[in-house]
Amino acid sequence: MTNKQRYYYLQAEVCELLPPYAVDMAIRAGYGQQYESVSRRLSHVKQGKIANLPDLIALVEAALPAYAIPAHLRPQAEATLSEK
16 A cells, blocks of 8 residues: 555545644644645645645644554555565
8 A cells, every 4th residue: 555545544534533723733733844834735635635644644643642543554665666
């Protein structure tokens, strides 16, 4: 399973659980300082416009600390063409 597929599986599991203020909680926790417009990027990740698994995991961990993300939905290094 690719990281993009993992993103969509996790998004399907938490889409109705994430509160409207999940982006604010992730920013206040210090996530996303490497982005120019962190609130816009995380909002797009939450809405499914940008499929970025690490960003979605940060949102879930900040907004839903009691939710245990399944191990099979955690990011893994993508295989290179020579490994496939």
